[in-house]
Every structure is written in C-alpha cells, then in structure tokens.
Amino acid sequence: MLELTGLSAGYGRTTVVHDVDLGVADGTLTAVLGHNGAGKTTLLRAVLGLLPVQSGRVVLAGEDVTTRPPHQRVRRGVAYVPQGQQSFGQLSARENLQVVADAHGRDGRRRTDEALDLFPALRDLLGRQAGLLSGGQRQQLAIARALVTGPRLLVLDEPAEGIQPNVVAEIYGAISTLLAGGGLSVLLVEQHLGFAVEHAAQYAVLATGRVVHRGAGGGPDVVPEVRAALAL
Numbered sequence: 001m002l003e004l005t006g007l008s009a010g011y012g013r014t015t016v017v018h019d020v021d022l023g024v025a026d027g028t029l030t031a032v033l034g035h036n037g038a039g040k041t042t043l044l045r046a047v048l049g050l051l052p053v054q055s056g057r058v059v060l061a062g063e064d065v066t067t068r069p070p071h072q073r074v075r076r077g078v079a080y081v082p083q084g085q086q087s088f089g090q091l092s093a094r095e096n097l098q099v100v101a102d103a104h105g106r107d108g109r110r111r112t113d114e115a116l117d118l119f120p121a122l123r124d125l126l127g128r129q130a131g132l133l134s135g136g137q138r139q140q141l142a143i144a145r146a147l148v149t150g151p152r153l154l155v156l157d158e159p160a161e162g163i164q165p166n167v168v169a170e171i172y173g174a175i176s177t178l179l180a181g182g183g184l185s186v187l188l189v190e191q192h193l194g195f196a197v198e199h200a201a202q203y204a205v206l207a208t209g210r211v212v213h214r215g216a217g218g219g220p221d222v223v224p225e226v227r228a229a230l231a232l
C-alpha cells in the first residue's frame with residue numbers, strides 16, 4: 001500500500017529524517033517507534049505531502065506520489081490523524097462527522113454509521129460540542145472522521161498519547177477490528193511499546209531521524225529487542 005525508499009525530509013535546509021526505507025503491506029499494520037523528537041511526525045508529514053521530500057520516493061498503491069500535493073494523496077485513499085486529538089472544537093461531534101460525510105454522499109452516511117459502530121460511546125455524545133469532549137473522546141472522533149473518508153491507508157500519530165488507558169484500549173480494539181476486516185492498512189507511530197509492536201506486520205525504530213532497528217512480524221517475542229533499540 002505504501003513504500004518509502006531512501007526518504008529524507010526536514011525543514012528548510014535541515015534534514016530531520018534520513019534515508020528511511022519503510023513499507024506498509026496491504027491490509028497490515030506498520031509501526032514506527034521512537035522517542036520524543038526522533039522524527040516520527042516529520043516522517044508522517046512527508047508521507048502525507050505536508051513537507052517536501054528532500055530525497056527518496058513515496059509510492060502509494062503502486063503510484064509514485066513523491067511530488068504530489070496532499071489532497072491528491074488523500075484522494076488516493078490516505079487519511080491522517082495528527083497528534084493531539086484535533087477536531088473542530090466549536091462544532092458538535094455530529095457536525096464534525098457530517099462535514100466530512102457530506103463530501104462523500106451516501107458512502108459518507110454509511111461510513112459514519114460504521115465508524116459509530118466502532119466507537120459506540122460517541123453515539124451518545126453526538127450533540128456535544130467537540131471542544132467539550134474528553135481527550136479520549138476527541139481522539140475517537142478524529143479517527144471516526146478519518147474513517148468517514150473511506151481510507152485505504154490510515155496514518156495515526158501517537159493516538160494513545162495523553163489518553164486514559166481504558167479509552168486507549170477501546171481505540172486499539174477498534175484498530176484491531178478494522179485490520180481484521182481487511183481492506184485497510186495502518187501506519188502507526190508510537191513512543192511506547194505496546195499495541196503497535198504487538199500487532200505490527202512490520203516495525204521500525206527511529207532515532208535521530210534514522211531507522212536503527214527494524215523487523216517483520218510483531219508480537220511479544222520482539223518486545224525485548226525493540227525495547228533495547230529504543231534505549232539506544
């Protein structure tokens with residue numbers, strides 16, 4: 001679904017992410033682990049086209065999109081949920097979903113229902129102003145809104161950050177359900193060991209913008225080596 005080859009990106013003349021090779025196979029999860037400032041968000045922004053690539057290639061569903069603007073990547077099936085549980089705070093939860101659903105007609109309405117099935121707690125909160133929701137509820141809303149676009153690749157930046165554990169479990173339960181359903185690929189960035197590595201088909205550890213460790217097939221067995229790489 002996604003193939004990054006020799007990807008370097010940064011800000012102005014500064015390179016933050018160096019020569020990254022990484023893939024997300026169809027219908028699977030790829031996890032990128034790394035501490036604060038390792039370059040995880042920068043990598044995602046380059047994948048989305050929000051930052052120009054300094055060198056290397058971004059191939060999405062077989063097509064080279066390295067120089068394509070973000071909206072064209074979105075049209076090819078990428079949905080991005082940035083860090084920080086972003087929503088339109090003044091709008092209700094329902095309106096947050098509706099603004100996206102309206103752009104997708106009947107599919108948008110169907111996908112809204114499916115997303116609410118995935119996050120049933122949101123159904124009772126639809127009338128509430130998004131800015132008044134808890135961090136966990138806003139994160140669920142942000143993921144639901146991304147799903148309403150009908151993505152083939154869901155890109156998640158630290159969805160568990162700052163969220164209480166029971167809601168994190170709900171969010172990861174939903175991601176597991178989506179993966180089990182097939183058809184959706186996930187690129188997930190996390191600081192901490194846990195769901196990401198346990199469920200990853202591929203994983204990479206990023207430190208100062210470089211991949212310092214990688215592997216295929218996550219699960220409990222790989223946790224010690226990933227922990228060791230994170231401690232580098």
Ligand SMILES: Nc1ncnc2c1ncn2[C@@H]1O[C@H](COP(=O)(O)OP(=O)(O)OP(=O)(O)O)[C@@H](O)[C@H]1O
Pocket residue numbers: 011016034035036037038039040041042043083191
């Ligand atoms: N807009 C920017 N302009 C210049 N440098 C930036 C910018 N955003 C991030 N950086 C720098 O790029 C490096 C990597 O930051 P990035 O946000 O990609 O890391 P991260 O792994 O996502 O960290 P975190 O877990 O804190 O989000 C840091 O040194 C940071 O200071």
